[in-house]
Amino acid sequence: MEDTKMEDSSNQREMSHEEMPETHSKGGLITMPFIIANESFEKVASYGLVPNMILYLIKDYHMGVAKGTNILFFWQAATNFTPILGAFVADSYLGRFLTIGLGSIFSLLGMILLWLTAMVPQSKPPPCDLMTQTCSSPTSAQMTLLFFSFVLISLGAGGVRPCSLAFGADQLDRRDNPKNVRVLESFFGWYYASAAISVLIALTGIVYIQDQFGYRVGFGVPAILMLLSALVFFLASPFYLKQQASKSLLTGFVQVIIVAYKNRNLTFPLPNSTASYHHKRDSNVVAPTDKLRFLNKACIIKNPEQDIALDGSAANPWSLCTVEQVEELKALIKVLPLWSTGIIMSINLSQNSFPVLQASSMDRHLTKKFQIPAGSYGMFNIISLALWVIFYDRAILPMASKIKGKPVRIGVKLRMGIGLFLTCIAMVVSAIVENARRKEAIRSGFQNNPTAVVKMSAMWLVPQFCLNGFAEAFTAIGQTEFFYSELPKSMSSIAAALFGLGLAVANVLASVVVSIIDDITSKGGKESWVSSNINKGRIDNYYWVLAILSFINLFYYFLCAWAYGPTGRQATKVKSIAG
Structure with a gap:
């Protein structure tokens, strides 16, 4: 969810402040349903593919856990990095309309290709031979088709996500309208609400469809949604205000x-x-x-x-x-050390594959007939984040302000530090829960059967998701607010680009960590900590490594926060020095 929220908040600051044409024949509220529907359908489709993808790679492509996890890390890295390129292309060359349109088409093509891997038997390896217990590896052509679908989906996200909110704001930003600010505020509220609902639908509805009806239907539904996304966007083309690209x-x-x-x-x-x-x-x-x-x-x-x-x-x-260009770059360089402290937290938040494998081996029943899909437990991260933001904004701050008799707020650097501490605790809890799950599996005689379900409720995984949700609420939101307040106003679009870049770097580093741990722990014929058999592996030790790295990062954050000094608007500092 961290990549959803920050990408969306970036676009609000990214919107163009150029003067609108005198004529009001285009734009306006009539375009809002089409723009919001475009990104909502894209989010439901793309986010719904991620949770169960590790299971698809393991069962249908016969990949090991380490290899499948690394592929997904790189896919997520590409998906988080392409919005930066998309924003650059939109600002400098194509404009937002063409960038969103091309992004929608790329996403649709990618999802159609992914759906074909489930529909066409020749596009993936044949099922394993149950008699000989042997499995064929995918051919180069089969892997190329799979990777090409991932690339197209990432390119599509890079076109839609960085431009959608700003493009919507372009349609409503009428300076001569006395209610302009209220209209924009209403649009942003509906936009963020639709984004959150879209991700929840993806993590519940799409994942449930995949679990109940298989990947043929489970990949087909996102492709249909992406088709609707592209159609509704282009359908309103005659009504859009289409601003020209300018200098990036x-x-x-x-x-x-x-x-x-x-x-x-x-x-x-x-x-x-x-x-x-x-x-x-x-x-x-x-x-x-x-x-x-x-x-x-x-x-x-x-x-x-x-x-x-x-x-x-x-x-x-x-x-x-110009002097302004030079000082803007200096301001960016100054915040980079504190930006880097959020990478470890993003690595922790990107651990999607292992919790899915854990949940699939635990009791997920809420009633006798209904069980939560293994890939849907990530929704607790989103729910805890949303609840904390509401509780903090509507209860804690008003109550503290009433007690103090003056407005109260928690400093942005303190909030970032609290979030980094919470993600440390989340990794410790993850390690403890996995250790208990593994012991129960071995005690039940399931050491050689990773698909067996142990007598341990998967709800034990919820605390780690909630802690990571709280960590994201403190650090991710705090870090973005920090970038917006410290960088000059002309650089507001860079704030979210920094967060997206951090997510991309985190995904790549997460893959590196998994590869190093797999190589070191599997030497001498030993079972790897990230083995395909999670009951023989030691995912708990992997979580302990992340916990140690998180605590080291926390001290690194203290050092960077101390070196940065007091916060304040960087543009103001530059002006006062120059004056």
Whole structure:
């Protein structure tokens, strides 16, 4: 869920503030159902594929747990990274309408290919031979088809998710409307509500369909939903306001780095020589700060006649940057250490495969006839996050403010620290519960039968999901708020891009951790901790490794928070220094 919430919150800050056309013949509330339905259907379809995918890879593609988990980690990494590329492409080249449209088509094609792997027997290995207990490995062509479907789905998410909310805001942002702010607020509320409901439906309804009717139906339903997503979006095409692409902030960062390197041999101007630096007209920031001074060479004017155009802008932005561009990059670099402290928590939150395997071997019955699907336990993460946000905002803060007699809020750095501590505890609880489950399986004689169901309720897995949900509520939301408050307003779109990048890095590192543990623990013919037979493996020890890494990361966070100093708007600091 962390990737859903943060991707959505990014788009709110990413929306364009360009002036709207005078005519009001396009846009407006009539477009809202189509835009919201587009991303809602995409979320239900794509998120519904993830929970049971490890079971599909193990049973139908005869993969080991370690290999299947690594594939899913890389898939999640790609899905979290492509929205950054999608935002760049939309801002710089295609615009939001085309980016969302192409993303919807890519997602649809990917889900159709994935559905074909379940429908066409030749697209995956034949069933295992029960007599000889042998299983055929998938061929290169079969794996290529599977991976290509994953790639298309990730590309589709990269087109839809970073642009959808901003595109909706474009339709409603009418500066001449006195109720403009209220209209936008209402739209954001409905958008976030639909996003949360979509993920819950994915983790319950789609997973239940896969469990009850198999993957032919379970993959077919998401494909149909994605078809509806694309159709409803394009159906309203004549009514949309379609703004043109403009310069991307990421392009500005690249320009600063390149120009600073090209000017590396230049000498710095004399102190207080503000005329030697290029800045925007009427800007309060006329000279760069001394921090990361080597970047200042990107805005040094070498030859005013050649470097400056008649309108006061740079004649060639790849040869001269503004002071504002330089300071924006510095602000980004300053928050990177604290950004990196959230990666370990994201690794913990991305542990989807092992809990599904654990739940499938435990008693999941709520009644005699109904049991919770193994892939649906992730919903407790979302539920706990949502409940805590409501309780914190509507009960704790008002009560504390009433007692204190003044407005009370928990500092953003304190909230991030609390969340990192909670994710440590979540990993400890995960290790303890898995140790108890494994002992019960061995005691019941199931050591060689990983599919057997032990006499232990799967509800014992709920506390770890709830703790991770609380951790996400504190750290993920707090970290995004921190980025928004510390970076200049012109960089608001970068805040969510940072979180998405953190998720992508976390998925890759999670795969590395699994591979290292698998290689080390399986040496000498020993059973790997992440064995395909979870009763012989030691997933509890794997969780202990994550717990230790989380505690180390917590101390690293304390160091980064201390080094950062007091929080405050970075743009204000720059202006005061320049003044």
